[in-house]
Amino acid sequence: MSARVIDGNALAAKVRGEIAARAAALGGRGEQPGLAVVLIGNNPASAVYVRNKVAACEKAGIRSLKLEYPADVAPAVVMAKLAELNADATVHGILVQLPLPPQFDEGAVLEAISVAKDVDGFHAENVGRLSQGQEAFLPCTPHGVMRMFEAEGVSLSGAEAVVIGRSNIVGKPMAMLLTQAGATVTVCHSRTRDLAFHTRRADILVAAIGKPRFVTADMVKPGATVIDVGINRLPDGKLCGDVDFAGVSEVAGLITPVPGGVGPMTITMLLENTVISAERVARARQV
Numbered sequence: 001m002s003a004r005v006i007d008g009n010a011l012a013a014k015v016r017g018e019i020a021a022r023a024a025a026l027g028g029r030g031e032q033p034g035l036a037v038v039l040i041g042n043n044p045a046s047a048v049y050v051r052n053k054v055a056a057c058e059k060a061g062i063r064s065l066k067l068e069y070p071a072d073v074a075p076a077v078v079m080a081k082l083a084e085l086n087a088d089a090t091v092h093g094i095l096v097q098l099p100l101p102p103q104f105d106e107g108a109v110l111e112a113i114s115v116a117k118d119v120d121g122f123h124a125e126n127v128g129r130l131s132q133g134q135e136a137f138l139p140c141t142p143h144g145v146m147r148m149f150e151a152e153g154v155s156l157s158g159a160e161a162v163v164i165g166r167s168n169i170v171g172k173p174m175a176m177l178l179t180q181a182g183a184t185v186t187v188c189h190s191r192t193r194d195l196a197f198h199t200r201r202a203d204i205l206v207a208a209i210g211k212p213r214f215v216t217a218d219m220v221k222p223g224a225t226v227i228d229v230g231i232n233r234l235p236d237g238k239l240c241g242d243v244d245f246a247g248v249s250e251v252a253g254l255i256t257p258v259p260g261g262v263g264p265m266t267i268t269m270l271l272e273n274t275v276i277s278a279e280r281v282a283r284a285r286q287v
C-alpha cells in the first residue's frame, strides 16, 4: 500500500490567495495589515524562518517590519520596543522568533506582546482561551495541521490520535485542538515507556519531536494519517522530518512530506492571523 501524500505547498498557495484578497480589501479601507518580526541573536535556523516569514508577508500584501538585535542585547531594550509596537496602530501582529538567548525570560517576553497582536498565539491569555475553547489566536503550526485535516476530509470525531511531543508551541496545543475536534488524544514524550504501543493504535499520528526519521513503519497502524511536523537538517544540508517517509508511506493512508508539508501551512496561518487582527481593527473603527 502506498500513502496519499498531502501537498502542503498547494494547500498553502490556495489559502494564501484568499489571504492576499483580504489584505487587499483591508488596504482599500486604509488598514493595510502589518506584521513586526523580532529576531534576536544569530541562530541560522531562526534567520531562515524570519526571512521566509517576511517574504511571505510581502507576497500576500502584508507590510512587514523586521527588527534585529545582537545576541547580547539587554532584555529591557527589547521590552521597550515591544511596548512601542503594541502602541503602533500600523502594526497588527507581533512575533518574537524563538528560541531566545539565555538572558531572556521567554514567558515574560511573550506576555509583553499585546494579546490582540499575539499572532503566534503563545501569550498565556491566548493559550488559556484556547484551552477553554474560546476565540483565540491559534498557534500557527497546530492550526495549520487542523486546516490540513479539514482540507483532506480527515474525520477526527472519535478517532484515536497520538501526538508525539509536548512542547508549548506544537505538541500541547495540537493535543488541545484534536481534543476539541472530538478525537481521543494521547500525548507521548521523551519519558513515554513504550512509544510504539501507543503509536500503533493511532488513526492519526502527529510527530513533533525534532529527531530525523524517528518514526518508522513498524510504529504506524496501516492506513493511519501521519503528520510530520519535524524539521531536521541532515549533515549533507538536506531537510528531513521526524518520520521515515520512505518506509512509513508504505503503511500509512495519508502522509505529509518534509519539506512541503506542515511548514508552508505554518507560515500561512501566521499571515491569516495578521489579517484577522487587522480586520478586527478595521471593524472596530467602523462602529
Ligand code: NAD
Residues within 6 Å of the ligand: 141, 164, 165, 166, 167, 168, 169, 170, 171, 188, 189, 190, 191, 192, 195, 208, 209, 210, 211, 229, 230, 231, 232, 262, 263, 264, 266, 267
Ligand atoms: P521541542 O524540542 O520543544 O519538543 C520536542 C518534544 O519531543 C518534547 O516534548 C520531547 O519530550 C519529545 N521527545 C524527544 N525525544 C523523544 C523520544 N525519544 N520519544 C518521544 N518523545 C520525544 O520541539 P518543538 O519546538 O515542539 O519542535 C519539534 C520539531 O518540529 C522540531 O523538529 C522543530 O524544528 C519542528 N517544528 C516545525 C514547525 C513547522 O512549521 N513545520 C514548527 C515548529 C517546530
